[in-house]
Amino acid sequence: MASLLTVRDLAVHYATAAGPVRAVDGASFDVPAGSIVGLVGESGCGKSTLGRALMGVMPRSARIAAGSAVFEGQDLVTLPDKARKELLWRRLSFVPQTAMNALDPVQRVGAQLMEVLTERGGLSRAAAASRAEALFTLVGLDPKRLRDWPHQFSGGMRQRASIALALALDPALMIADEPVTALDVIVQRQVLDVMKELQARLGLAMILVTHDVAVVAYACDRVVVMYAGRVVESGPVRAVLEAPLHPYTMGLMNAFPDLERAGGELVPIEGSPPSLLNPPKGCRFAARCPFAVARCAEDPPLVEDAPDHHAACWRSAEAAALRPQAARAETWAGVVA
Amino acid sequence: MTPVIAANDLTKAFPASRRLSDLLRGHRPMVRAVNGVTLGVGAGRALGIVGESGCGKTTTARLLLRLEEVTSGSVLFDGQDVTALRGKALLPFRSSVQLVFQNPFDALNPRFTIRRTLTEPLRNFGIPPDQQDARIREAMARVRLDPAEAYLDRHPHELSGGQLQRVVLARALVAHPRAIIADEPVSMLDVSVRAGVLNVLRRARDELQLAAIYISHDLALIRYVCEEVAVMYLGRVVESGPTAEIIAAPAHPYTRALVAAVPVPRVDQDRGALPIQGGLPDQVNQPSGCAFRDRCPLAMPRCAEEAPAPRSIAPGRMAACHLV
Ligand SMILES: Nc1ncnc2c1ncn2[C@@H]1O[C@H](COP(=O)(O)OP(=O)(O)OP(=O)(O)O)[C@@H](O)[C@H]1O
Ligand SMILES: Nc1ncnc2c1ncn2[C@@H]1O[C@H](COP(=O)(O)OP(=O)(O)OP(=O)(O)O)[C@@H](O)[C@H]1O
Numbered sequence: 200m201a202s203l204l205t206v207r208d209l210a211v212h213y214a215t216a217a218g219p220v221r222a223v224d225g226a227s228f229d230v231p232a233g234s235i236v237g238l239v240g241e242s243g244c245g246k247s248t249l250g251r252a253l254m255g256v257m258p259r260s261a262r263i264a265a266g267s268a269v270f271e272g273q274d275l276v277t278l279p280d281k282a283r284k285e286l287l288w289r290r291l292s293f294v295p296q297t298a299m300n301a302l303d304p305v306q307r308v309g310a311q312l313m314e315v316l317t318e319r320g321g322l323s324r325a326a327a328a329s330r331a332e333a334l335f336t337l338v339g340l341d342p343k344r345l346r347d348w349p350h351q352f353s354g355g356m357r358q359r360a361s362i363a364l365a366l367a368l369d370p371a372l373m374i375a376d377e378p379v380t381a382l383d384v385i386v387q388r389q390v391l392d393v394m395k396e397l398q399a400r401l402g403l404a405m406i407l408v409t410h411d412v413a414v415v416a417y418a419c420d421r422v423v424v425m426y427a428g429r430v431v432e433s434g435p436v437r438a439v440l441e442a443p444l445h446p447y448t449m450g451l452m453n454a455f456p457d458l459e460r461a462g463g464e465l466v467p468i469e470g471s472p473p474s475l476l477n478p479p480k481g482c483r484f485a486a487r488c489p490f491a492v493a494r495c496a497e498d499p500p501l502v503e504d505a506p507d508h509h510a511a512c513w514r515s516a517e518a519a520a521l522r523p524q525a526a527r528a529e530t531w532a533g534v535v536a
Numbered sequence: 537m538t539p540v541i542a543a544n545d546l547t548k549a550f551p552a553s554r555r556l557s558d559l560l561r562g563h564r565p566m567v568r569a570v571n572g573v574t575l576g577v578g579a580g581r582a583l584g585i586v587g588e589s590g591c592g593k594t595t596t597a598r599l600l601l602r603l604e605e606v607t608s609g610s611v612l613f614d615g616q617d618v619t620a621l622r623g624k625a626l627l628p629f630r631s632s633v634q635l636v637f638q639n640p641f642d643a644l645n646p647r648f649t650i651r652r653t654l655t656e657p658l659r660n661f662g663i664p665p666d667q668q669d670a671r672i673r674e675a676m677a678r679v680r681l682d683p684a685e686a687y688l689d690r691h692p693h694e695l696s697g698g699q700l701q702r703v704v705l706a707r708a709l710v711a712h713p714r715a716i717i718a719d720e721p722v723s724m725l726d727v728s729v730r731a732g733v734l735n736v737l738r739r740a741r742d743e744l745q746l747a748a749i750y751i752s753h754d755l756a757l758i759r760y761v762c763e764e765v766a767v768m769y770l771g772r773v774v775e776s777g778p779t780a781e782i783i784a785a786p787a788h789p790y791t792r793a794l795v796a797a798v799p800v801p802r803v804d805q806d807r808g809a810l811p812i813q814g815g816l817p818d819q820v821n822q823p824s825g826c827a828f829r830d831r832c833p834l835a836m837p838r839c840a841e842e843a844p845a846p847r848s849i850a851p852g853r854m855a856a857c858h859l860v
């Protein structure tokens with residue numbers, strides 16, 4: 200399928216007193232039109248930074264240091280502010296990590312939706328009012344609740360309302376940052392079902408940021424795995440989750456409790472990710488990787504190891520042999536001193 | 537086997553936030569956060585408590601720990617009623633039943649070294665100074681913070697989240713408790729470190745024959761650490777029994793929805809449509825009869841009239857629904 204968004208070698212740095220924090224440091228992946236792409240990785244690996252950089256909503260200390268992000272033929276990195284503003288909401292929209300941030304607490308939810316529809320979308324008030332009702336219905340909210348204040352909504356309802364807001368002007372791509380993380384499983388499932396239905400009905404493409412591989416398995420077509428500011432693996436969800444090529448992805452799969460699979464010890468990945476202030480040279484996972492070899496002191500490039508399946512590991516050709524070892528706790532124990 | 541710690545028909549009502557109209561009418565609405573909960577856990581066993589946000593899990597834990605006064609019902613420790621104990625008389629109970637906090641970043645005093653954090657409870661429970669060091673080392677070894685010297689003189693900010701959560705667990709273990717109650721013990725931790733903390737919890741339970749209660753809304757996690765589970769809905773236990781059996785064949789319609797909602801980390805999961813409607817009802821004005829009825833796909837007229845009583849449905853299994 201045609202690529203809607205093509206990200207190449209994107210780097211986003213934060214200026215701090217101690218020096219630049221390389222929060223995203225060479226990220227490459229594609230979002231095909233109409234597909235849901237899961238962006239996974241542990242806390243602090245740069246997921247939100249990447250999402251915000253694509254939207255152009257960054258704190259002043261952040262800057263895109265390198266790379267490109269071509270969306271519908273235009274590079275978001277070099278696009279002048281005015282042209283970018285044209286795209287925001289209309290073609291490309293965002294659901295921030297805390298849904299509360301998306302909603303103004305002192306304005307009724309419906310009024311916020313109306314504002315986007317009339318001021319940005321140029322709809323008449325009457326057209327906007329009926330669109331607002333349609334949007335609420337679309338995300339599974341009762342249009343009567345448009346008159347409510349944000350505090351009258353539960354967490355799940357707020358999440359649905361911020362998705363409605365992001366969908367207001369019918370974008371082609373929605374970036375949703377941890378849209379279900381804070382929700383109860385039942386509400387989480389309801390929100391994920393809404394997202395899948397939007398994909399099916401509107402052909403909407405999505406980047407769904409999460410740290411939960413079960414959510415990825417349930418809702419996504421493709422997955423991008425990040426580690427310490429880098430994309431370490433990407434591809435169709437089946438290939439990546441069933442036959443991971445990168446040891447970090449293998450570790451992530453084995454660290455996860457599975458409702459339907461009994462017994463066994465969970466396999467922890469010992470240690471913690473490196474500081475992004477002074478990231479180590481070579482493979483960033485090396486300090487925690489049970490399979491590290493001398494060569495890992497050099498940076499492994501992200502390469503297409505199998506059709507449409509990319510990984511950044513010197514030993515990805517041996518992945519089939521490494522996977523059974525990665526499933527055993529002894530393999531990981533004692534790697535980190 | 538007498539449970540180490542048990543709840544007998546526990547109820548807790550809180551005054552709900554009041555509206556002006558209520559005040560004018562002299563009306564005092566109450567939230568029944570816990571509404572007749574009976575459960576218990578024996579030595580070397582682990583019981584999970586699952587349910588949606590606001591269903592009363594934390595309140596149940598606080599009642600069991602005697603951190604909150606009960607409205608009615610009783611807390612039993614080794615079969616003895618401890619509900620009426622106060623002040624000094626509670627001290628042995630306090631050292632025997634320990635809480636593991638949810639958030640390691642809040643649970644530890646940032647200015648204390650790990651050694652001081654672990655010494656504090658020992659002093660409170662009157663452990664002689666010459667025994668304290670041995671207790672601390674033993675607890676650190678249990679949570680796999682080896683060698684202890686490498687950590688004891690550090691401050692919390694010098695440890696990772698997973699290491700901090702192990703310190704929180706070590707602090708619960710230094711007292712040599714008989715039971716631990718852990719409220720969302722890993723929810724603040726990264727996926728990669730959760731597994732390590734869960735393994736430590738499980739081993740400590742086995743090695744010390746602790747009675748453990750874990751609270752979580754993640755059934756997959758509960759399955760991993762608890763042989764038994766109690767499912768709560770609006771302050772009540774609606775189903776309980778062996779975790780594996782309940783996941784394989786949930787009896788209560790709410791449990792069925794809960795199990796169906798949990799995603800699994802595998803592609804091609806056919807989870808079917810979610811067998812539940814809407815969200816949690818108003819806690820103050822709960823529906824008559826079965827509290828689940830306005831969301832239940834199987835509700836019948838009888839469910840509005842009569843609250844279903846808990847019924848034994850198999851050895852060790854209980855459910856409260858007219859249809860079981
Ligand atoms: N404004 C900032 N200034 C300096 N560093 C920052 C800033 N915002 C984020 N960072 C750092 O950049 C890195 C990436 O942060 P980011 O929020 O993108 O991570 P994330 O993957 O979204 O994490 P989480 O899963 O916890 O949301 C982290 O190391 C973080 O500490
Ligand atoms: N001190 C209090 N005063 C008034 N209401 C309270 C108090 N503590 C809890 N509640 C109410 O009791 C109910 C149960 O709360 P509780 O914290 O036990 O739920 P929970 O199952 O632990 O939820 P979560 O999963 O969100 O932690 C909620 O409706 C809550 O608002």
Ligand code: SF4
Pocket residue numbers: 445446447482483484485486488489490491492495499511512513514515
């Ligand atoms: S490149 Fe080396 S250290 Fe990095 S993941 Fe692969 S084997 Fe491990």
Ligand code: SF4
Pocket residue numbers: 788789790826827828829830832833834835836839844856857858859
């Ligand atoms: S008692 Fe009725 S409403 Fe309640 S769970 Fe059973 S069938 Fe549903």
Ligand SMILES: [Mg+2]
Pocket residue numbers: 246247248296376
């Ligand atoms: Mg984030």
Ligand SMILES: [Mg+2]
Pocket residue numbers: 593594595
């Ligand atoms: Mg709670």
